[in-house]
Amino acid sequence: MSDDDFIDLRSDTVTTPSEEMREAAATAEVGDDVYRDDPTVNELERRAADAVGTEAALYVPSGTMANQIAVHVHTEPGQELLLERESHIYRWELAGAAKLSGVQTRTIDAGDRCVPTPDAVREGLVDEDLHRPGTGLLSLENTHNYRGGIAVPVDRIAAAAEAARDADVPVHLDGARVFNAAVALGVDASEIVAPADSVTFCLSKGLGAPVGSILAGDEAFIEDARRVRKLFGGGMRQAGMIAAPGLHALGNVDRLAEDHASAERLAAGLDALDGVDAPAPDTNIVVAHTEDAGIPAESLYVACKDAGVGCVEFDDYATRFTTHLDVDEADVDEAVERIADVVDDLRD
Numbered sequence: 001m002s003d004d005d006f007i008d009l010r011s012d013t014v015t016t017p018s019e020e021m022r023e024a025a026a027t028a029e030v031g032d033d034v035y036r037d038d039p040t041v042n043e044l045e046r047r048a049a050d051a052v053g054t055e056a057a058l059y060v061p062s063g064t065m066a067n068q069i070a071v072h073v074h075t076e077p078g079q080e081l082l083l084e085r086e087s088h089i090y091r092w093e094l095a096g097a098a099k100l101s102g103v104q105t106r107t108i109d110a111g112d113r114c115v116p117t118p119d120a121v122r123e124g125l126v127d128e129d130l131h132r133p134g135t136g137l138l139s140l141e142n143t144h145n146y147r148g149g150i151a152v153p154v155d156r157i158a159a160a161a162e163a164a165r166d167a168d169v170p171v172h173l174d175g176a177r178v179f180n181a182a183v184a185l186g187v188d189a190s191e192i193v194a195p196a197d198s199v200t201f202c203l204s205k206g207l208g209a210p211v212g213s214i215l216a217g218d219e220a221f222i223e224d225a226r227r228v229r230k231l232f233g234g235g236m237r238q239a240g241m242i243a244a245p246g247l248h249a250l251g252n253v254d255r256l257a258e259d260h261a262s263a264e265r266l267a268a269g270l271d272a273l274d275g276v277d278a279p280a281p282d283t284n285i286v287v288a289h290t291e292d293a294g295i296p297a298e299s300l301y302v303a304c305k306d307a308g309v310g311c312v313e314f315d316d317y318a319t320r321f322t323t324h325l326d327v328d329e330a331d332v333d334e335a336v337e338r339i340a341d342v343v344d345d346l347r348d
Contacts, residue, residue, distance in 0.1 A: 007335045008310040009266075012177075012205045012259070012284060012324035021210065021245035030240035033059070034230070040240030044247050048214040051250055052178070052199055053190025056222035058215045059243055060234050063088075063176045066200040066215040068096040069232060070172045071137060073224045074198070077102030079136030082124045082164070084110045086146040088174055089139055100232070103136065114144035115156045118163035125167050138164035141174040142192055143181045146314065149263075149285025149322075151184035154191050161195035170197040176213070180206055180283040183256045197221065206256050206284060207249035208325050211242050255325065259284040262323040262332050269336030270321075273343050284323045291317035295346045303346055307338040 008014045017025070031037035041059050049057040060066045067089050071081060081097050083090050085107035089097065097103040108116040108124050116124070121138060128134030140160055142152040161171040173196035175181070175189075182189040193199045198217035203209035215225055229235060236242075263281045270278035270286065275293025278286055290300055297313040304311050304319075312320040323332070 006308045006310065007327065007331050007338070009321040009323065009327065009335060010310040010312050011322050014310070015208045015324050015326045017210045017245050018208065018248070021208070021248050024244035024248055025241050028240040028244035030238035032237050033239045034235045034237065038238065038240045038243070040247070041236075041243045044243040045214075047247065047250055048201075049216050051189060051253075052175075052193045052201065052214075052216050053188075054193065054199070054216040055218045056216065058222050058225050058229060059236075059239065059246070060213050060215055060229055061211065061236070063174075063200055063202045063213040064093050064096065065229070065232060065234050066213045067093060067139075067172070067174055068100050069215055069225050069228045069234075070198045070200065071097050071103060071139070072101045072228045072232075073221060074170045074172060075101055075103050075136035078133050079103055080126055080133050081105045081137050081139060082108065082121070082135050082169075083139040084108055084114065084116060084141060084144075086144070087139060087141045088145050088176065089141075091146060104133065106135070112147065112150070113156065114147050114150050114152045115140050115142070115160050118159045121160050121163040122167070125164065125169060135164075135167070135169050137172055138169055139172045139174060140196070143177045143184075143283050143285070145176070145285070148279065148287040149177065149180065149281055149283040151181040151282040153185065154187060157192060158195040172196060173199040175199045176202045177205055177283065179253045180256050180260070183253065184260060184282050203246040203249045206259055206324060207252045209246045209249035212246050252325070256284070259323045259325065259327075262327055262329065265329065266321060266323060266332045266336065269332070270339060273340055275347065276343060286321045286323070287314060288319045288321065289317055290319065290343070293343060293347055295343065299346055300342065303342040304339060307342050309335050309338050309342075
């Protein structure tokens with residue numbers, strides 16, 4: 001099977017840059033970003049801050065680095081980080097809070113709500129005393145990756161954040177796909193971000209840039225974050241060459257609705273298969289549950305790969321499929337046909 005026949009639904013990070021992005025990279029005006037004289041990076045940071053309604057922003061190589069910089073800036077070693085137990089920072093970032101910032105984690109199971117209730121936040125907060133660390137940071141997530149790309153309503157984010165800030169605990173929002181949430185909810189991204197002290201969002205997911213994420217907050221926070229970025233090895237030089245495609249990516253927000261429509265089409269096709277439960281998605285992530293079919297996610301992943309469809313194991317019987325700008329309706333329909341054959345074969 002040729003690469004052209006492969007329908008890659010592993011993630012929206014697999015998109016390839018458009019010709020416009022490639023041209024922008026080739027012709028970008030550059031300088032040394034560590035000295036803050038890369039004009040393309042500076043423009044990207046200004047526009048990124050405007051896009052989420054913050055005072056300032058910082059361009060970083062990855063969303064994980066952005067999240068971990070935020071943890072490091074907001075906390076002191078020995079404090080606790082309070083977060084949802086299936087959140088990206090807790091589940092997928094290699095215990096970075098402990099390794100990089102000396103912070104221990106306390107988790108809350110928010111279930112399908114994805115964001116803890118104010119009461120759950122208040123119960124999870126810890127006052128510093130002779131025996132216990134204080135809570136240094138509450139982290140929230142929108143959309144919620146592991147829960148299936150759920151777009152969390154603005155009022156839930158605001159309520160959880162208010163409970164923390166009433167206790168003088170800052171709030172970070174992992175908004176890797178915050179623009180997907182904004183499009184799904186029909187609000188401006190700034191409304192989702194407003195209750196938080198800092199936010200991360202990715203340029204290299206649904207927005208289609210080849211590399212890079214943004215960390216945003218007030219000016220003082222970003223000044224501290226810039227120093228920590230250097231500490232973590234994220235200081236870049238002529239980074240305008242990769243920032244230029246990011247500027248184009250910021251123009252791709254409105255088209256995210258197309259990815260959501262593709263995901264709805266995909267979920268409907270998968271849900272119609274015998275033994276497969278694929279709930280209708282909020283955004284561009286479809287999670288297919290195959291326990292009723294007796295098909296472990298590992299088996300489905302391998303068989304789908306052999307059939308030319310990329311996906312990701314999420315749990316023992318849960319598999320993630322993610323739509324993006326390189327996938328159209330025809331690709332979705334073809335993927336459903338291939339997965340249907342796979343499911344039939346594995347059930348036999």
